Amino acid sequence: MTNSILVTGGAGYIGSHTVVQLLEQDHHVTILDNFSNSSPQVLERIQRITGKQVALIKADIRDRESVRDAFKSRQFDAVIHFAGLKAVGEGEAFPLKYYDNNVTGSQVLLEEMLQAGVNRIVFSSSATVYGAPGQTQYHENLELAPINVYGRTKRIVEDMLRDTNKAQPQLRIALLRYFNPVGAHPSGLIGEDPNGIPNNLMPFIAQVAVGKREKLSIFGNDYPTPDGTGMRDFIHVQDLASGHLAALNYLAENDSPLIVNLGTGRPYSVLEMVNAFGKACGKDISYQFSPRRAGDLAEYYADPALATSLLGWTAKHGIEEMCMDTWRWQSDNPDGY
Ligand code: NAD
Numbered sequence: 001m002t003n004s005i006l007v008t009g010g011a012g013y014i015g016s017h018t019v020v021q022l023l024e025q026d027h028h029v030t031i032l033d034n035f036s037n038s039s040p041q042v043l044e045r046i047q048r049i050t051g052k053q054v055a056l057i058k059a060d061i062r063d064r065e066s067v068r069d070a071f072k073s074r075q076f077d078a079v080i081h082f083a084g085l086k087a088v089g090e091g092e093a094f095p096l097k098y099y100d101n102n103v104t105g106s107q108v109l110l111e112e113m114l115q116a117g118v119n120r121i122v123f124s125s126s127a128t129v130y131g132a133p134g135q136t137q138y139h140e141n142l143e144l145a146p147i148n149v150y151g152r153t154k155r156i157v158e159d160m161l162r163d164t165n166k167a168q169p170q171l172r173i174a175l176l177r178y179f180n181p182v183g184a185h186p187s188g189l190i191g192e193d194p195n196g197i198p199n200n201l202m203p204f205i206a207q208v209a210v211g212k213r214e215k216l217s218i219f220g221n222d223y224p225t226p227d228g229t230g231m232r233d234f235i236h237v238q239d240l241a242s243g244h245l246a247a248l249n250y251l252a253e254n255d256s257p258l259i260v261n262l263g264t265g266r267p268y269s270v271l272e273m274v275n276a277f278g279k280a281c282g283k284d285i286s287y288q289f290s291p292r293r294a295g296d297l298a299e300y301y302a303d304p305a306l307a308t309s310l311l312g313w314t315a316k317h318g319i320e321e322m323c324m325d326t327w328r329w330q331s332d333n334p335d336g337y
């Protein structure tokens with residue numbers, strides 16, 4: 001069935017890939033984004049991939065008037081809420097900026113959507129909500145104890161949505177806890193385009209490969225992992241995107257809250273990623289070992305079984321596609337959009 005979906009943060013990395021899949025499934029999509037961490041160029045790329053139009057509302061989710069007008073502009077069936085700030089270090093330095101953008105912004109959005117009679121929301125949460133639970137595989141029933149500001153903003157929004165769902169059961173919620181998104185659309189037309197020096201591993205490797213950075217610093221080679229480097233559950237952004245479509249289908253048919261991990265369940269080490277990327281791009285990635293990064297855990301990965309049983313969803317793309325698709329995006333767009 002064709003639905004009308006409001007996608008906040010739809011111009012961003014994960015949002016843009018999800019918008020493409022929504023359009024491919026014949027949904028009508030409106031992106032609401034303030035472009036604080038994205039480029040309007042994305043819209044043209046999305047239209048090139050899909051041959052379909054996307055509606056755009058340039059607005060900030062904290063701006064109540066604009067959000068209200070957005071909900072008046074069309075009767076939406078659901079909201080997918082990606083808009084948010086995500087840099088862990090920046091959150092520590094500017095906590096109020098993070099609480100304002102992520103928490104206040106989500107509250108304004110939720111109030112206005114309910115006011116407009118829109119009762120389904122899919123929220124971008126993060127594996128960061130688990131904190132440092134003392135085990136490496138994360139199941140959804142672990143206690144949530146985030147260890148940084150960014151993670152706490154995600155937990156607060158999860159709580160806000162759960163509490164509202166309890167009080168107003170007509171509100172249907174999906175909380176999707178992403179592991180480490182990587183990769184790009186196979187067309188090479190959209191991908192991750194970080195501002196300045198990338199914080200995350202994959203975009204940093206890609207920028208070394210394309211000659212924009214001299215070498216990667218690998219943060220720690222003395223972790224209790226097989227090769228001593230950190231291990232993460234990297235998930236292809238195309239798989240993550242399809243998880244959102246599965247969540248929308250779930251909400252159309254179920255009124256119980258959906259709270260699931262989106263990961264592959266198979267972690268790779270930093271060195272494994274470096275080597276796989278080297279194969280994909282046909283050149284060695286220069287690196288040096290550096291001290292551990294503050295706040296990093298040795299290893300964690302998803303237990304993805306709940307998402308599989310509730311949604312019939314599993315991640316399909318492997319490490320080769322993650323690297324090949326990132327490389328295609330990076331080499332076709334060395335300076336991003
Ligand atoms: P992104 O920065 O590429 O996309 C976020 C988008 O939201 C951007 O287009 C930005 O301009 C927009 N935005 C930010 N604040 C806004 C505001 N106040 N009003 C309107 N638009 C605003 O990030 P992404 O990687 O696509 O992440 C999307 C969501 O997923 C975020 O909520 C992030 O916290 C969450 N998440 C990301 C990761 C990751 O590693 N990328 C992991 C877990 C969770």
Ligand code: UDP
Nearest residue numbers: 199200201204217218219230232270293296
């Ligand atoms: N990492 C690294 N060098 C970098 C960036 C990241 O060695 O320049 C490592 C980091 O220590 C962690 C893994 O790569 O073990 C994934 O880090 P990222 O920041 O991409 O994601 P996180 O898991 O921290 O959210």
